[in-house]
Amino acid sequence: EPEVTQTPSHQVTQMGQEVILRCVPISNHLYFYWYRQILGQKVEFLVSFYNNEISEKSEIFDDQFSVERPDGSNFTLKIRSTKLEDSAMYFCASRAGDGTNEKLFFGSGTQLSVL
């Protein structure tokens, strides 16, 4: 079965540093998402991306965050200047363009630790 791939599985960084989390969505999918889960809390929506632009973002997704699909296969989440509270598990997801939310395929996540 095709899968969404995320790298790295664990990322440790110093506060104030930039990090890039990488995702390779399923190849024929058109909609891409980032979610995150702070330890012990809910999985939170960050951003959705379609047709090379952001289609929706949450209040968490401020100017420190950006997303990019640089080469037609990767989908990246950049945090410009990390804060302690950015420590979380970040999930990438993708779906085909059939309009059904439930056919979301998730990656296994990147655990980001900001020290």
Next chain:
Amino acid sequence: GNSVTQMEGPVTLSEEAFLTINCTYTATGYPSLFWYVQYPGEGLQLLLKATKADDKGSNKGFEATYRKETTSFHLEKGSVQVSDSAVYFCALAPPGGKLIFGQGTELSVKP
């Protein structure tokens, strides 16, 4: 607004025990409801779904019924196995909207 509340974990059961994980929701309109599962080291996977009131979603022996009157979507399984140990997430999606998750419930099944 839309939200999902799940019972607190971790839940620890013996093999072949009956499982219930409670999930209640708040939503405007008529959302679809889902259970996702995350096995250790893997991504979130759709376990089952229901798209309208009184629908029952089922998969791998798990069931959940969309109860509009009680705004609930409790997950049940009659006889759990060690391989069911995972984190279970209840979620909803309003029509055309994004997935909104609960906080997850960790299930640990002992032999």
